[in-house]
Amino acid sequence: MRFTIEEINNSSSLLPNITLGYEIYDVCSESANMYATLGVLAPSMRRRVEMISNFSHYQPRALAVIGPHSSGFALTSATILSIFLMPQISYEASTEMLSLKHIYPSFLRTIPSDRVQVEAMVLLMQDFRWNWVAMVGSDTDYGRKGIQTLYKAMTKRDICVAYRGLIPANKNASSTELKNMVRDIVGTKVNVTIVFSDRRSARVFFEVVVQENVTGKVWVGTENWLLAPLVSDVPGIYQVGTVIGMSVKASDLEAKWWDTGSNNHLNISDTSSSCNQLCTQCHLLPPTPDARAMKSSYNVYSAVYAVAHGLHSLLGCNSGACRKDEVYPWQLLQKIKQVNFSLHKNWIYFDVNGDPMTGYDLIMWKWTGPAWSFDTIGSFSRNPDRLSIDWDRIVWHTEDNQVPASICSKSCERGEKRTQVGLHRCCFDCDACPAGTFLNSSDLYTCQSCKKSQWAPVHSETCFERYIEFLSWAEPVSWALLTAITLLMLLLMSTAIIFALNITTPVVKSAGGKMCFLMLGALACASSSLYCHFGKPTWLMCQLRLPVFSISFSICLSCMAVRSFQIVCIFKLAAKWPALYETWVKHHGPNLFIGASTAVQAMLSLTLLVINPSVPHKDYERVAELILFECSQENSVLLMLAMFYNVLLSLFCFVFSYMGTDLPKNYSEAKCITFSLLIYFTCSISYFTTYSIYQGKYLVAINLLSLLCTLAGVFGGYFLPKGYIILFRADLNTTEYFQMSIQSYTTRRRSA
Incomplete structure (x- = not known):
């Protein structure tokens, strides 16, 4: 400070006709700090502070205060000086509390707030991927507030603090409490410990760390102790592992001081024209100066210049001469808050909280045995906050020179959640x-x-x-099914024509005569309903396909049941119960049965259509990656009854057809019907088995194939053999052949 004031007083551009004076107080205790604070506030001629109601024209002994150095002392002095709005610029007090302008309106500083240091440390943890750390602080305002702010910032960024404690004050390295603290930190199995402490507490702490033989760890330091010889001179400290941390960003002037050591321009007593005359014991700086003292000295240097520039502006010195007006502290405070000047290539100004825009250097201690040095491996800059690291300059004190890991759990794989x-x-x-x-x-x-x-x-x-999926007309499987359905329709039409041309022949009569056309029409109608399964489902399509198929197939099954009953009745029951057959024929039994059974199925289908209709429906459940767009098929009681009714007709038909398996081969409708029904049962069982194990996009196609095979089986089993006889075995389609077959059957029955 003395050097800076002499430099300003000898300047011809800054405060040209003004000479600055000063008083220096030794702040060695809280009482000394209070005495110093009240001393500078005392009027110029009396050593006492007058208590008045209006301080706007109050003239204290000094216009500004530089210091004190510690956060604890600064909090006390700032509380008192703020009442008088006296500018106070500290060069080392970094606690975040002092940035609260509604409490400390006249406090400024040339060292960054601990909030900035905390942000830099959090970014450091993130860049090295350390999320399992310990944290200790000195039992001072600096340490307590520091670890409190740091803890809040880290928990917001998912960095866990495994241990948090305060280094006991006024303890030495033999303290049991300190030893237990170090052992507790080791017990958490963290590899990174943040030491947010002042120099004295940090020294005692590391003395215990060395005693406990803790090695291979990472110790993150704050600007208060990282460059202090008091800590780096601890015997055996080079064995503790890697020390890394923050230091207030170096200026060009500091670099000159650091590099030149004993150059003459650092000797403030070298000439009588440049040295304060009261300095009777000035001497050369040591060849290896205290790096932290150099940074602190530059902060003092900046603080004094900030006051000078504020006073320069207040006194209107830009014209070449300063006014000799009365100056009050609050006037000077306003001007200091507005300063913005360059000092050895560094811009000096304050933000709204009275804090400088200074960043940090990222410093790492490097050891070669007991010999050590400080190496700048990165920097932290503000607005925006950004940490830059020179990875090539980092030397980890580990066996493989790799970044030590400090995590509680390994990272999860992709797509795995964390369960705390x-x-x-x-x-x-x-x-x-x-x-x-x-x-x-x-x-x-x-x-x-x-x-x-x-x-x-x-x-x-x-x-x-998810893609919306339905059985499109354009898909290959659809083309195959459409071809098969169309082919079946053509075969049904062709068979109807052939039967119409040969309606008087024995084969057509034995197949049911005119009833064959009802069966072929029902099969054709059921086949046409299969076209409703293709394309994007519509309301009309969903409404038609189930009733049309169910009713048509019921007609076909009813005709087959009637035909089976008639054949069995003629050959086996007519002789035993002739009245039964006569009644059946006389009262038009076949027509009544077919009409009644069809009416029951029609009633079930139409009731289902009214109560629980099939509508276009998007199924999100069956296939994870698809949305199946199809007609809804709710498992209602009526739907099950409609399906069960066709099964009941099939069983009824199957029983009578099986009873006629030993009839003359010319009347082998029973065998044909049995074969057709076996195909129907097989297709139905296959579909429901597939439905129970497969719910994919082709389930509609599988259902369609099952229905198609059922219709094709009925047609192939019942009509195809008869069509073959009509077209290719005319010798078997004669009255004589049929009579011979009946006579042969009658003979076998009598002999049996």
Whole structure:
């Protein structure tokens, strides 16, 4: 400070006709700090402070205060000086509390606030991926506020503090309490410990660390002790591991002081024209100066110049001569807050909180055995806050020179959520996100559900859009099924024509005569309903396909049941119960049965259509990655009754057809019907078995194939053999051949 004031007083441009004076107080205790504060506030001629109601014209002994150095003392003095709005600029007090302008309106500083240092440390933890750390602080305002602010900032960034404690004040290295603290830190198995402490407490702490033989760890230091010889001179400290931390960013002037050591321009007593005359014991700086003292000295240098520039502006010195007006502290405070000047290539100005815009250097201690040095490996800059690291300059004091890991749990794999174990979020198990959920990087502890229109596999970190799927007309499987359906329709039409041309022949009569056309028409109608399964489902399509198929197929089954009963009745029952057959024929039994059974199926289908209609429906459940767009098929009682009714008709038909398996081969409708029904049963069982194990996009196609095979089986089993005889075995389609077959059957029955 004395050197800076002499430099300003000898300047021809800054305060040209003004001479600055000063008083220096030794702030060695709280009482000395209070005495100094009240001393500078005393009027110029009396050593006492007058208590008056208006301080706007109060004339204290000094216009500004530089210091004190510690946060604790600064909090006391700032509280008192703020009442008088006396400018106070500290060069080392860094506690965040002093930035509160509603409490300390006249406090400024040339060292960054601890809030800035905390932000730099958090970025340091993130860059090195350390999220499991210990934290200790000195039992002072600096340490307590520092670790409190740091703890809050780290927990917001998912950095867990495994241990947090205060270094006991006024203890030495033999303290049991200190030894237990170090052992507790080691017990947490953290590899990184942040020491937010003043120099004296940090020295005692590391003395215990050395005594406890703690090695291979990382120690993160604050600007207060990182460059202090008081700490780096601890015997054996080079064995503790890696020391890294923050130091207030170096200026060009500091670099000159550091590099030149004993140059003459640092000797403030070298000439009578440049040295304060009261300095009777001035001497050369040592060849290896205290690096931290150099930074602190530059902060004092900047603070004095800030006061000078504020006074320069207040006295209107830009004209070449300063006014000799009365100056009050509050006037000077306003001007100091507005200063913005260059000092040895560094811009000096204050933000709204009275803090400088200075950043930090990232410093690492380097050892070669007991010999050590400080190496700048990066920097922290503000607006925006950014930490830059020169990775090539880092030397870790580990066996493989790799970044030491300090984590509680290893990172989870992609798509695995964290399940917290214990009290700390950094300690967790990993569980895969199930299908239909994804892990968002904003919340690593919760698997979030995808939207209804999206899907995600297991271990997913994102959701994918689901495609709407239906049995399109253009798909290859659709072309194959359409071809088969159309072919079946053509065969049914061709068979109807052939039967119409040969309606008087024995084969057509034995097949049922005119009833064959009803069966062929029903099969054709059922086949036409299969076209409703293709394309994008519509309301009309869904309404028609089930009733049309069910009613048509019921007609066909009813005709087959009637035909089976008639054949069995003629050959086996007519002789035993002739009245039964006569009644059946006389009262038009076949027509009544077919009409009644069809009416029952029609009633069931139409009731289902009214109560629980089939409508276009998007199924989101069956296939994870698709939305199946199809007609709804709710498992209602009426639907089950409609299906069961056709099964009942089939069983009824099967029983009578099986009874006629030993009839003349010309009347082998029973065998044909049995074969047709076996195909129907096989197709139905196959479909329901497939339905129980497969719910994919081709389920509609499988259902369609089952229905097509059923219709084709009925046609092939019942009509195809008869068509073959009509077209290719005319010798078997004669009255004589049929009579011979009946006579042969009658003979066998009698002989039996």
